[in-house]
Amino acid sequence: KAGVTQTPRYLIKTRGQQVTLSCSPISGHRSVSWYQQTPGQGLQFLFEYFSETQRNKGNFPGRFSGRQFSNSRSEMNVSTLELGDSALYLCASSWTGTSGTYEQYFGPGTRLTVT
Amino acid sequence: AQTVTQSQPEMSVQEAETVTLSCTYDTSESDYYLFWYKQPPSRQMILVIRQEAYKQQNATENRFSVNFQKAAKSFSLKISDSQLGDAAMYFCAYRSFSGNTPLVFGKGTRLSVIA
Numbered sequence: 001k002a003g004v005t006q007t008p009r010y011l012i013k014t015r016g017q018q019v020t021l022s023c024s025p026i027s028g029h030r031s032v033s034w035y036q037q038t039p040g041q042g043l044q045f046l047f048e049y050f051s052e053t054q055r056n057k058g059n060f061p062g063r064f065s066g067r068q069f070s071n072s073r074s075e076m077n078v079s080t081l082e083l084g085d086s087a088l089y090l091c092a093s094s095w096t097g098t099s100g101t102y103e104q105y106f107g108p109g110t111r112l113t114v115t
Numbered sequence: 116a117q118t119v120t121q122s123q124p125e126m127s128v129q130e131a132e133t134v135t136l137s138c139t140y141d142t143s144e145s146d147y148y149l150f151w152y153k154q155p156p157s158r159q160m161i162l163v164i165r166q167e168a169y170k171q172q173n174a175t176e177n178r179f180s181v182n183f184q185k186a187a188k189s190f191s192l193k194i195s196d197s198q199l200g201d202a203a204m205y206f207c208a209y210r211s212f213s214g215n216t217p218l219v220f221g222k223g224t225r226l227s228v229i230a
């Protein structure tokens with residue numbers, strides 16, 4: 001079974017621009033979560049989508065948004081980029097059963113650099 | 116809110132030796148999951164081991180095992196017969212069992228393996 005894929009792997013953008021990152025979950029997984037990883041703040045939760053609905057949201061400004069499609073693929077968008085948005089963005093998918101959501105499997109990440 | 120603490124920012128171990136990484140967490144919940152993830156220099160986050168809080172038996176996966184002390188809210192990872200490929204950042208993570216909530220990560224421990 002193919003793992004979680006993320007595109008693009010690397011991205012360089014300029015302050016003020018916007019960016020869209022894509023994540024394809026493991027087949028059969030309906031939950032997709034996004035995390036931001038930086039040296040200073042570590043791993044921080046952005047949001048989670050399940051069946052095209054945002055189920056959880058972290059403490060990030062409204063410039064960070066996301067969505068999930070009917071095939072469970074997810075995108076996240078960051079508008080009006082700031083230098084501090086430079087980070088590794090990780091996507092994780094998980095399978096949800098009757099007793100909750102199980103362990104998350106991560107993609108390779110998208111390295112975003114804002115100049 | 117739950118918190119996860121990894122008190123050892125860096126550790127090193129000789130090849131073939133055993134090393135233990137520490138993790139403590141704070142929660143008022145009685146049911147939850149605990150995980151150890153490994154992030155090698157490639158940045159791909161890999162699930163190492165998982166423990167359900169309701170299970171008294173410590174989880175084991177080949178050379179990796181945990182010491183889960185629920186009352187002490189401690190969840191350490193033991194790596195036996197350390198190999199060069201074990202060099203990575205190791206993250207301890209918590210997830211509630213009920214409800215579908217995001218992973219809460221510790222800050223990580225960087226493990227070096229010395230040949």
